Amino acid sequence: MVKHYGTTKALDGVDLDVKEGTVLGVLGPNGAGKTTLVRCLSTLITPDAGSARVAGFDVLRQPRQLRRAIGLTGQYASVDEKLSGWENLYMIGRLLDLSRAAARKRADALLERFSLTESAKRPAAQYSGGMRRRLDLAASMIGNPQVLYLDEPTTGLDPRTRNEVWEEVRRMVADGATVLLTTQYMEEAEQLADELTVIDRGKVIAGGQVAELKAKVGGRTLQIRPSDPEQLHRMVGAVAQAGLEGVAGARADVAEGLVNVPIVSDEQLTALIGLLSERGFSISSIDTHLPSLDEVFLAITGRKTSDSELGQDNIKLEEVAA
Amino acid sequence: MSAATITAPDKAPDQQSQVTKKVDTDEGRIGLRANARHIGALVRRNAMQIKQDPESMFDALLMPIIFTLLFVYVFGGAVGGSLGGDRDVYINYVIPGLLAMGGLNIAMSVGTGVNDDFNKGVMDRFRTMPIARSSVLIAKLIVEGGRMLVSSLILLTVAFIIGFDLKTGPLELLAAVGLALVFGASLTWIFMLLGLSMKTPQAVQGVGFLAIMPLQFGSSVFAPTGTMPGWLQTFTDYNPLSNLADAARALLNGEGAVASPTLTTLAWSVGITLVTAPLAVRKFRTKT
Numbered sequence: 001m002v003k004h005y006g007t008t009k010a011l012d013g014v015d016l017d018v019k020e021g022t023v024l025g026v027l028g029p030n031g032a033g034k035t036t037l038v039r040c041l042s043t044l045i046t047p048d049a050g051s052a053r054v055a056g057f058d059v060l061r062q063p064r065q066l067r068r069a070i071g072l073t074g075q076y077a078s079v080d081e082k083l084s085g086w087e088n089l090y091m092i093g094r095l096l097d098l099s100r101a102a103a104r105k106r107a108d109a110l111l112e113r114f115s116l117t118e119s120a121k122r123p124a125a126q127y128s129g130g131m132r133r134r135l136d137l138a139a140s141m142i143g144n145p146q147v148l149y150l151d152e153p154t155t156g157l158d159p160r161t162r163n164e165v166w167e168e169v170r171r172m173v174a175d176g177a178t179v180l181l182t183t184q185y186m187e188e189a190e191q192l193a194d195e196l197t198v199i200d201r202g203k204v205i206a207g208g209q210v211a212e213l214k215a216k217v218g219g220r221t222l223q224i225r226p227s228d229p230e231q232l233h234r235m236v237g238a239v240a241q242a243g244l245e246g247v248a249g250a251r252a253d254v255a256e257g258l259v260n261v262p263i264v265s266d267e268q269l270t271a272l273i274g275l276l277s278e279r280g281f282s283i284s285s286i287d288t289h290l291p292s293l294d295e296v297f298l299a300i301t302g303r304k305t306s307d308s309e310l311g312q313d314n315i316k317l318e319e320v321a322a
Numbered sequence: 323m324s325a326a327t328i329t330a331p332d333k334a335p336d337q338q339s340q341v342t343k344k345v346d347t348d349e350g351r352i353g354l355r356a357n358a359r360h361i362g363a364l365v366r367r368n369a370m371q372i373k374q375d376p377e378s379m380f381d382a383l384l385m386p387i388i389f390t391l392l393f394v395y396v397f398g399g400a401v402g403g404s405l406g407g408d409r410d411v412y413i414n415y416v417i418p419g420l421l422a423m424g425g426l427n428i429a430m431s432v433g434t435g436v437n438d439d440f441n442k443g444v445m446d447r448f449r450t451m452p453i454a455r456s457s458v459l460i461a462k463l464i465v466e467g468g469r470m471l472v473s474s475l476i477l478l479t480v481a482f483i484i485g486f487d488l489k490t491g492p493l494e495l496l497a498a499v500g501l502a503l504v505f506g507a508s509l510t511w512i513f514m515l516l517g518l519s520m521k522t523p524q525a526v527q528g529v530g531f532l533a534i535m536p537l538q539f540g541s542s543v544f545a546p547t548g549t550m551p552g553w554l555q556t557f558t559d560y561n562p563l564s565n566l567a568d569a570a571r572a573l574l575n576g577e578g579a580v581a582s583p584t585l586t587t588l589a590w591s592v593g594i595t596l597v598t599a600p601l602a603v604r605k606f607r608t609k610t
Binding site for chain 1: 351352356359360362363364366367370371374375442443444445446447450452453
């Protein structure tokens with residue numbers, strides 16, 4: 001699929017394949033073409049070239065049928081802010097040809113499910129960012145769409161709200177929806193996606209199972225802070241000697257007073273902690289650190305993301321999360 | 323099995339144009355009844371917005387009162403005198419004119435409202451739903467028609483309070499209000515198109531004002547055109563607002579020809595709608 005804006009190639013030949021009932025994560029920095037991709041696939045804009053079939057319908061030739069099969073939740077909540085949460089859902093139910101009674105029931109049920117019943121009568125403008133995003137998800141669910149597009153569903157949300165949104169997405173998938181998720185965050189992709197496609201400047205630069213991609217990138221880093229900084233090197237030695245399967249390359253970060261251990265599984269994390277307590281180490285904090293989008297890019301392409309500001313955004317987010 | 327597949331073109335983009343050309347089949351077309359239901363739901367949306375934000379009704383509620391009182395008490399004596407009477411004569415002259423102008427004022431606010439509304443994310447949702455895209459605009463048109471009706475009723479109430487004398491009957495009154503609504507609806511399409519085409523509500527307001535002033539004052543709405551220079555009279559003869567005001571005046575006062583200005587007004591209304599309505603729908607469909 002190709003889409004140009006003037007001389008800018010927003011999409012420069014993107015190929016995707018999503019299996020029914022799974023989540024495909026599309027990971028990429030700002031300006032990679034993620035939103036353009038979603039807008040093409042949801043009939044909002046027409047691509048310059050290429051073709052796509054979603055839920056068996058041709059995006060270009062059968063836009064009307066396609067619109068019955070999809071739901072879209074954008075980066076900017078697409079609800080009517082002047083209407084109450086209930087009125088928003090009722091309206092969409094009616095637009096999807098539900099009877100008055102059915103639209104009413106569906107609105108009530110979805111508000112309940114998304115924990116918005118108490119705020120049902122308040123205008124959406126008064127909702128918090130997370131509530132608005134949940135209302136947006138609820139609105140996308142009214143027609144029980146076969147395919148859901150989630151365009152950066154958690155960008156700009158605080159960690160607690162982000163977790164709520166993730167929880168809802170998991171429920172939708174459990175109910176059988178096929179999801180195309182775009183995100184800037186490796187963590188989000190890892191939490192939700194079955195398969196992952198990394199795009200940059202309108203092109204696919206990597207793709208595959210999340211686990212494969214993670215192996216390529218190197219999984220998580222465990223950061224252990226000994227209560228006594230003097231024990232830093234002893235701890236590194238202990239980890240190296242223990243020879244846990246797959247755990248290698250423990251490094252001491254003297255400046256920060258941390259031991260960094262790359263790990264790829266939860267079992268390794270548990271084993272490491274068991275080992276350290278066995279050896280009588282006192283630990284003041286443990287943290288796991290996922291590779292940021294920048295690190296993913298570095299690992300895949302050997303260069304930084306084209307958007308240098310993004311790196312700073314990621315750091316900010318991690319600080320908030322910590 | 324794949325639920326979604328995107329394939330990049332293997333040919334160059336220019337060779338693909340035939341393939342990518344939209345070929346809509348009749349399959350999935352929205353039926354009339356479904357369309358009416360969608361429009362109903364969207365009218366409800368617009369009505370709820372007004373309920374949530376009552377200030378948005380100020381123009382429809384207050385403009386007719388302020389305009390009537392200003393024109394009647396500022397110009398009434400002077401113009402009425404030259405009409406060979408007094409202020410009461412002017413009341414009967416200007417009220418049909420203000421009835422004609424009401425639609426223009428409401429329609430202008432549509433431009434700014436549409437611009438604001440259509441830049442919001444909810445329009446993306448509407449555009450990805452299985453509804454006729456025109457239904458969003460038609461719903462807006464219906465609600466604006468309602469606002470015009472309310473505005474006309476307030477104007478007439480004020481008019482009767484300050485001494486307007488209906489020289490014909492309720493049927494003629496109804497016909498005058500109906501004609502004003504038909505013309506107002508066609509103006510609404512112009513301003514919807516304008517609102518969809520311009521970048522900011524301020525720009526819409528600026529352009530709207532520039533277009534409206536000559537139409538409003540270069541007409542028979544506020545004063546008879548007899549003393550105007552020849553070139554201006556030629557303009558007022560074709561000005562739809564002038565024709566609408568003349569038609570309403572003839573209907574309410576029982577003096578002068580009804581048919582000619584009425585037909586001219588209707589011709590304008592139909593012409594404007596035929597040109598601007600498809601353009602507005604097209605603009606809404608392709609707006610990104």
